[in-house]
Amino acid sequence: MADPKHLHLTAFMRPVSLHTGAWRYPGSYPDANFNLKHLISFIQKLEAAKFDAFFMADHLAVLNMPVEALKRSQTTTSFEPFTLLSALSQVTSRIGLAATASTTYDEPYHIARRFASLDHLSEGRAAWNIVTTGNPESSKNFSQDEHMQHGDRYKRAREAYDIVTGLWDSFADDAFIRDQETGTYLDPTKMHYLDHKGPEFSVRGPLNIARPVQGWPVIVQAGQSEPGRQLAAETAEAVFCSPRDINAAKELYADIKGRTKAAGRNPEHLKILPAAMFIIGDSKEDAQAKRLKLDSLVHYDSAIASLSIVLGTDASGFDPDAPLPTDLPPTNASITARQGAEKLAAAENLTVRQLAQRFGGYSGLAFVGEPGAIAEEMKTWLEEQACDGFTVVFPYLPQGLDDVTQRLVPELQSLGIFRKEYEGKTLREHLGLPRPGNRFFEKAA
Known part of the structure; x- marks a missing residue:
C-alpha cells in the first residue's frame, strides 16, 4: 500500500x-x-x-x-x-x-x-x-x-x-x-x-x-x-x-x-x-466571533470603498447596519465578483458594514473553526x-x-x-x- x-x-x-x-x-x-x-x-x-x-x-x-x-x-x-x-x-x-x-x-x-x-x-x-x-x-x-x-x-x-x-x-x-x-x-x-x-x-x-x-x-x-x-x-x-x-x-x-x-x-x-x-x-462560533472582531477593526471609510469596487456601484449611501440591498443597479464591473459578495452576505447574514470590512480586510480563502x-x-x-x-x-x-x-x-x-x-x-x-x-x-x- x-x-x-x-x-x-x-x-x-x-x-x-x-x-x-x-x-x-x-x-x-x-x-x-x-x-x-x-x-x-x-x-x-x-x-x-x-x-x-x-x-x-x-x-x-x-x-x-x-x-x-x-x-x-x-x-x-x-x-x-x-x-x-x-x-x-x-x-x-x-x-x-x-x-x-x-x-x-x-x-x-x-x-x-x-x-x-x-x-x-x-x-x-x-x-x-x-x-x-x-x-x-x-x-x-x-x-x-x-x-x-x-x-x-x-x-x-x-x-x-x-x-x-x-x-x-x-x-x-x-x-x-x-x-x-x-x-x-x-x-x-x-x-x-x-x-x-x-x-x-x-x-x-x-x-x-x-x-x-x-x-x-x-x-x-x-x-x-x-x-x-x-x-x-x-x-x-x-x-x-x-x-x-x-x-x-x-x-x-x-x-x-x-x-x-x-x-x-x-x-x-x-x-x-x-x-x-x-x-x-474553541468552537466554530468562537472562531467566527474572532473573525468578526478582526474584520471590525478595518476602518469603515476604506472598507466601503473596497466593497464599492467589488459591487461595481457606489455603496457609500447604503445603511451600514442593514443587510445588503437586493435591488442593486446594473454594473459593467465583474458580475462574478458581485455575485460572490451577494452570496457571502446571504450565507453569513452579514450587514453592509460587516461585508465591507470583510472585503477591506481579507476576502480570500479562510478556514474558521x-x-x-x-x-x-x-x-x-x-x-x-x-x-x-x-x-x-x-x-x-x-x-x-x-x-x-x-x-x-x-x-x-x-x-x-x-x-x-x-x-x-x-x-x-x-x-x-x-x-x-x-x-x-x-x-x-
Whole structure:
C-alpha cells in the first residue's frame, strides 16, 4: 500500500498578516513587520512546528490605494526580503527561506547571485518566487514612465528564468579544488560562460559564486492567469495561488498538473500551495466571533470603498447596519465578483458594514473553526487533489501563529498527514524535490 500523502505548509510572512486590521487586534504586535526580535520568534516557532518554509512576498512601491486607506494599512511596507532572510538564516537550521524577486525590474545576474548566496548561507534552504510585478506604480521607481504590458512581462520572466538557472550552473559542483599544496583553487575546465543573447537580456556569465547547495534554489511561481499557469507548468516547483474554494482549487490543480505533464515534467515535482487564512477558536462560533472582531477593526471609510469596487456601484449611501440591498443597479464591473459578495452576505447574514470590512480586510480563502474540524477539512483538500498543502496566512500575530503551530499542527500530525520531524536538511528534501543536474557538466550531481 502506498504511503499516504503529506501536507506541505509554508508561512506567508511579508507582511506578517495580509489582513489590514491585524495590527489592531488585541494582543497583536503593531510593529511586527519591522521588529527583528518578533520575526525571529515567529520563524523559530514555525521551525519548531516543522513548517516547510517561511515565505516573503515583496512590493517595489507603496501600494496604489487612496491615502485614507493607506494611512490605516500595515500591509504595504516591510523589510527587504533578502536582508531579513539572510539574518534569519543564522538563527534557524531547517526551515526553508523563500523570497520574491521581480523579473520585471531586476537583472537576472543580480537575482542569481543573491539566491545562490542565500542558499549557501542557509546550507540549502533558499527558494525564488518568480513574479512579474503587477503594480503599475513600481515603474516610476525604476526610471520608467509606463508599466510593461502583462504578456511582455511573462515573456521577460521566461527568459530571465533560463538565464538565472543557467548562471546557477556556471560551475560544476567539484569545480573549486582549493588545493593548498599545488596552489590550484579552481579547475577552469569546470567553469561555463553562459553567453546568453536574447530579446530582453544579454548576459555573459559565469556567476561569481559556487553552484548553490541545492543545485538550484527551489522555484516558486505566483499567478493564476493563463501565462502564469503556463510559466508554472514549465518552470515552477511550488505554486502560490489564491482559489476561492475547493472546487476552484481542484480545477486549478488539475489544469497546472496537466500542463506540467504536457511540458515533459513529473507533476509530483510541482507542489500547489493555495493561500488560506486560519482563524482558530474553541468552537466554530468562537472562531467566527474572532473573525468578526478582526474584520471590525478595518476602518469603515476604506472598507466601503473596497466593497464599492467589488459591487461595481457606489455603496457609500447604503445603511451600514442593514443587510445588503437586493435591488442593486446594473454594473459593467465583474458580475462574478458581485455575485460572490451577494452570496457571502446571504450565507453569513452579514450587514453592509460587516461585508465591507470583510472585503477591506481579507476576502480570500479562510478556514474558521476549531482545530480538529479544520484539520479534517485540510485532509479533504489533500485527498481530493485540491492542493499539496497550504500557504498559511495568519489573521494576527503572535496569537494567530501560536494557534496554528500549537493547536492545528498537532491535529494534522495525529491524522498522519503532517511530519513530526524534518526528514532532511534542505528545502528540496522537505518538499520531496530532486536536486537538478548541471546542464553543462554531465557528471554533476
